[in-house]
Amino acid sequence: MNDEPCKPCDCEGKKPSRRDFLLWIGFALNAVAGAMIGIPLLGYVLSAFFKPNPLTWISLGPVEQFPEGKTRFASYENPLRREWDGETSNIPCWVRRIKGDDFQVFAINCTHLGCPVRWFEESKLFMCPCHGGAFYEDGGHAAGPPPRGLYTYELKVESGTLFIKGGVLPNLSNQNI
Amino acid sequence: MNKLINIARSAFLWVDDRLHIAKLYESTAGHHVPQSSGSWFYVFGSATLLCFMIQLATGIMLAMVYVPSAAEAYTTLEYLTFQQELGWFLRAVHFWGSNFMVGIMLLHMTQVFLFGAYKYPREITWITGVILMVLTLGLAFTGQVMRFDEDAYWGLGIGAAIMGRVPFVGEQMVNMMLGGPIIASETLSRFFALHVFVLPGGVLAIVSIHLRMVLTKGINEYPQPGMLVRRETYDKEYAAILKKEGVPFFPKAISKDLVAASIVIFGILACAILFGPNGPSGPPDPVQINTLPRPDFFFLWIFAIAALMPDWMETPALLGGPVIIGIILFALPFFNGTGEKSWRRRPVAVITVILTYVSLGLLSYLGHTSPWSPDMDAWKSAETPLEFVEGRSPLELQGLLVIQSMQCRNCHAIDGIGGHRGPDLADVGSRLTKAQLVRQVIQGGGNMPAYGKNLTPDQVEAVVAYMVSLRPQGVPPARDSSQPGQAPME
Numbered sequence: 129m130n131d132e133p134c135k136p137c138d139c140e141g142k143k144p145s146r147r148d149f150l151l152w153i154g155f156a157l158n159a160v161a162g163a164m165i166g167i168p169l170l171g172y173v174l175s176a177f178f179k180p181n182p183l184t185w186i187s188l189g190p191v192e193q194f195p196e197g198k199t200r201f202a203s204y205e206n207p208l209r210r211e212w213d214g215e216t217s218n219i220p221c222w223v224r225r226i227k228g229d230d231f232q233v234f235a236i237n238c239t240h241l242g243c244p245v246r247w248f249e250e251s252k253l254f255m256c257p258c259h260g261g262a263f264y265e266d267g268g269h270a271a272g273p274p275p276r277g278l279y280t281y282e283l284k285v286e287s288g289t290l291f292i293k294g295g296v297l298p299n300l301s302n303q304n305i
Numbered sequence: 306m307n308k309l310i311n312i313a314r315s316a317f318l319w320v321d322d323r324l325h326i327a328k329l330y331e332s333t334a335g336h337h338v339p340q341s342s343g344s345w346f347y348v349f350g351s352a353t354l355l356c357f358m359i360q361l362a363t364g365i366m367l368a369m370v371y372v373p374s375a376a377e378a379y380t381t382l383e384y385l386t387f388q389q390e391l392g393w394f395l396r397a398v399h400f401w402g403s404n405f406m407v408g409i410m411l412l413h414m415t416q417v418f419l420f421g422a423y424k425y426p427r428e429i430t431w432i433t434g435v436i437l438m439v440l441t442l443g444l445a446f447t448g449q450v451m452r453f454d455e456d457a458y459w460g461l462g463i464g465a466a467i468m469g470r471v472p473f474v475g476e477q478m479v480n481m482m483l484g485g486p487i488i489a490s491e492t493l494s495r496f497f498a499l500h501v502f503v504l505p506g507g508v509l510a511i512v513s514i515h516l517r518m519v520l521t522k523g524i525n526e527y528p529q530p531g532m533l534v535r536r537e538t539y540d541k542e543y544a545a546i547l548k549k550e551g552v553p554f555f556p557k558a559i560s561k562d563l564v565a566a567s568i569v570i571f572g573i574l575a576c577a578i579l580f581g582p583n584g585p586s587g588p589p590d591p592v593q594i595n596t597l598p599r600p601d602f603f604f605l606w607i608f609a610i611a612a613l614m615p616d617w618m619e620t621p622a623l624l625g626g627p628v629i630i631g632i633i634l635f636a637l638p639f640f641n642g643t644g645e646k647s648w649r650r651r652p653v654a655v656i657t658v659i660l661t662y663v664s665l666g667l668l669s670y671l672g673h674t675s676p677w678s679p680d681m682d683a684w685k686s687a688e689t690p691l692e693f694v695e696g697r698s699p700l701e702l703q704g705l706l707v708i709q710s711m712q713c714r715n716c717h718a719i720d721g722i723g724g725h726r727g728p729d730l731a732d733v734g735s736r737l738t739k740a741q742l743v744r745q746v747i748q749g750g751g752n753m754p755a756y757g758k759n760l761t762p763d764q765v766e767a768v769v770a771y772m773v774s775l776r777p778q779g780v781p782p783a784r785d786s787s788q789p790g791q792a793p794m795e
Binding site: 174176177178179181182201203206208209210211212213214215216217218219220236237240241242243244245246248250251252253255256257258259260262264270271272273275295296297299300301302 | 474492611675
């Protein structure tokens, strides 16, 4: 006798009560509503994950300011700059003018863990202050833990102006820089 | 008088009838704990929670002034430190509170580990504790970014460089972390949201489970050597302990927690007043590259690992290490959930703790001194003691000048003065022969760049002549052992 209410499913053809029906409707409606809120939220957060990295041509100024055979400090403004970026939109780099229009532009970031490398004119070395990575004048790996040579920007010289393709933080995942 | 008491009593009963305070008290502050757990070793958990409360209070205050914008954050930090009344004090308490929180959390975890408190039936207490540790370290790292100065900027760069090593989706991970392809305003806003909403909210949620477990499964009794935990019998044994020597947590077992709490607060206040806030250092301007980026104290050991690991291990260790440590910590109560609790009979546990502390201590010390970093200004500023100049020939002196001007001393000290990346040159003449020195200078190797292209033959000759002269008094120059008959050269 006592078991009877516990197994309503056995009773063939018995309709679910109005309460059960409302409960399921409630679950279903909230699942839909939750998805309608949750999916845009996820999309908002994950949009950075799926956005392709936009590389744009950026001017570093006339080639005359870079003497031949020398490596010089230069900086450019992040092409994606926003009003409230402040100083963080000034991105430094090292420009090596080998001869004529033959340039190399190195990212400031060490290939080990991204610290800013410094150029030493006398010994013709880049040294990193974090873990002691060192690179030769042509960006090649000289010593220390970095797994590769310095990142180099794609570049072009047009009507006497040096352009580089930039706009992303150079790291091991974007080898195209 | 009696009338007053009667009024107070009926007022309390009225409130209690509605809020059930007496019942709540009985099941929380008044719940019974083993008398043995009223121990000095059991104060670290409540002390960590106390630190978190201090962080919440001071953090809210700081957020009333701080502007989480890449363009304004640094200015508001300076304003907070130098102009806002007591701003320096709140910044200092918040900074030292975070140091205390990480440190005491570590002590808490060590005590729980050594006392076997993670064993049956407190697995979930331990696991929620591990999650709290991750959240706390997350708060420490994101907090370091809130202090938006040059260290924060390059610290983000290091984080992005590690993310960039993730296979296949490295680029996307960097974008996720930075809120875009480059460190900019969205990076700071993102870390601000994590630091003030997501992570503290997570801590509050998980702490409530953590404490709930303490109430439902009880606090660990002070372990006795030889008292083994068995799944079948433990619950009964614990109930018996409570029956025999159970005391209400408040007021019978809380006294040491209270004393410890006041010591923690006094400690934080003392550090805040004596040492003040940390930074900000230079502005977060990437163009200012004359910087020595260093993480805050509790991450120095990771900084050291990144310098000392063999290169091939780096990416697997940086990415896999945290995962492996996480798995071990999560799994601990399941593969070691029963048996002996007392550290006196758990030598492996004791050795694990000692090794962990020694490693963390040594790595932090090395991270602090970072001997692997070149001393970027040594070539301009490091002096050469007189004994390394006196009596040298003109050629040798010329070599010294080349060593100085070619930045050799950024990595090589002479008698301890200069960088420590490479060997000290003070006695190099007694270790390497002339031929070996020439080869080393020209070809480099063993973590030294090759200088062949940047030195003229004359300069190499001078440098090597000077280095041959660098040896303790009375010690002859190194000799080539493959030519036994060779006379010592001068």
